Amino acid sequence: MTAGGPWTGDNRDHNDACHTRWSVSLNRSTTQRDYLDEWYDAQCGACRYWIALNGQLGQDYGACTNPASSFDGRVRFEHDGCAQFVGREDGSFG
Incomplete structure (x- = not known):
């Protein structure tokens, strides 16, 4: 972190x-045993209502x-995901 400068969110230790x-x-963790196959296509990153954060945290x-x-x-x-997933019209992710 840079003292006196604006916080950019790009600090590896903080992000980890x-x-x-x-x-x-x-x-919905993709590692749980009861994760359904159809949930792979309904993850938050592909939902029209999911807005990525800025900086390194916005990658995930x-x-x-x-x-x-x-x-x-x-x-x-x-x-992650939820039952209210709404896919993006352009099919993008993230």
Whole structure:
């Protein structure tokens, strides 16, 4: 971190600590045994309501802006998901 400069969010130790803290709140982990195949195509990073954060954290995390989702207003991992998924018209991810 640069003293006196604007916070850019690009600090590896800080970002790793965030990932560790935030990953405990995953709704659907791709490593869980009961992860359904159809969830691979319905991950947050492909939802029209998922907006990536800036900086390095934005490579994996974004905010849910879906008013129908219980995760509205929360930071979500791009590979997480929920029942309120709405795919992007252009099929993009992230």
